[in-house]
Amino acid sequence: MAGIYVHIPFCKVKCHYCDFHFSIQQHNLNQLVEAIEIELVSRKDYLDNESVKTIYFGGGTPSILEPKLIEGLLNRIYQNYFVEEDCEITLECNPDDLSEEKLFSLKSLGVNRLSVGVQSFDNQILKFMNRAHSKQQAIQSIERAMACGISNITIDLIYGVPNTTIKSWEKELYQMLNLGVPHLSAYCLTIEPNTVFGNWHKTGKLEPLADQISLDQFQYLMEFMSLNGYEQYEISNFAKPEKISKHNSAYWKGDKYLGVGPSAHSYNQIERGWNIANNPRYIKNIHNEEAIYTAEKLSTQDRFNDYVLTRLRTKWGLVQHEMEEISAKDAEKAVKILKGYIQSGEVLLKDDLFLLTNKGKYRADGISADLFAD
Known part of the structure; x- marks a missing residue:
């Protein structure tokens, strides 16, 4: 069995910590989605006809897409791959995109799992990171999703943030717990060179949190999640029973996956490869039937x-x-x-x-x- 990853490289704003491939210019969004549909068809043999058990829309911010565009991508997958009936279909999303209308549309398309980029339930931290949503929007989006019938939800939270403490981190975790979220991905803030935080650190405007405090927050995270019935099935990932991410677990277990879209990676147990990380070039090469993918055979x-x-x-x-x-x-x-x-x-x-x-x-x-x- 295999997975398909669809990379949507667009965001509303650039978060200060992020070094992923994306663009805040959305003038060619429709053309890029069309190019991804073409790639899905042209690379349908990559998985050797194995059944698809997971589909994951990542980014970037896939929730920027109108449901009609998501529907088009899913149709291409269903037309060209054997998709299992109980396929896990995950969409990464930002809280400010999740209106009730959009949630019902996503559910009707078969999206049955949401990965919500909360990052923090503290408005000061959200502003510091340059996130586009507020604490209240984050809470409301999760409550709204559950009310619409999408209960398989994971959220991201970041620890190791400058000027935070065990107490402030505990508050974040209790907010997650009180919302009844069944899965958590928790990451320690990393200061990457080619980011706003990286530049601030280089010029002395940002002092990273002391390593020991970050370690203490990680230790508290593991103890808190265990005491509250979550299994740490991967270093950064915690789940209630039956809520482990099938898609990400497949990565860690070495299953095959096809990645489509700019900068997406693929792996089929024989080789691994990656698409060009340039949106205009990706669109141009797709339409000109030129190479978008570089592969290396695994030794x-x-x-x-x-x-x-x-x-x-x-x-x-x-x-x-x-x-x-x-x-x-x-x-x-x-x-x-x-x-x-x-x-x-x-x-x-x-x-x-x-x-x-x-x-x-x-x-x-x-x-x-x-x-x-x-």
Whole structure:
């Protein structure tokens, strides 16, 4: 089974922390959606006729699109791919886009999961990040979605924000809990170079939060979510029973997926590739039948490292015999290193799974790098 990711590279405003590919100029929005429809048809063989179990509209801000455009994209998918009846169809959205009329339209099109970019329930923080919505709009959008019958909702929240405390982070989490949101993606603020925050940091206008306070907020997050019945199935993702993201889980488990739209990535277990990250060039090349996609064939080393990087972050962990099936030599080295991390309390061996402990989750990227094939 496979997934399809549709990248919609448009936003109303540029958030101060964001370094994703998008544009706030929407004059060619219709032409770009038309080009994505053409790509969906031209690349229909990429997934080798595997059934599609998840469709994910990401961005950017897909909720900018009128429902008619979303309908056109879904029609292209249904016409050219075998889509399972219980397919999870997720749309990323901003709170200020979710009117009652739009929500009912999305539901009628088959959208059954919303990923709402809340980021914070604090108006000062939202203003600091240059978000387009308010706390009240965020709360109302979630309540409105549930009233319209879309209860499978995830929200994003950001911790590690300058001048925040454990107390202010606790307040954010309680607001999420009180709304009955069944899934949370929580990310530590990263100051990326080519962003407003990156420029502020470079010129001394922004002082990042101390690492220890960010770690304390992460520790509190894990404890809070566990106490309130959420499972941490990936380092940044927490879900109530039966509400785990099928789409993102497929990424971490190494399932095939096709990504369409500018800058979208694809993976079919043989190669991985990426589309050009330029909207006008993408549209032009699609219509001229010129290349939009660059691919690289995966070596044994690539496949081993991908497995380690994605699986170690999750509750599914590293399985010794699965590592050995990719590369016995690299698996042997990795197991020796993992035993050292067991001694330090950062990795746990449970049945045949190597899993990160809460202590190890602080250093997930570093541990993964130590395990990589040379």
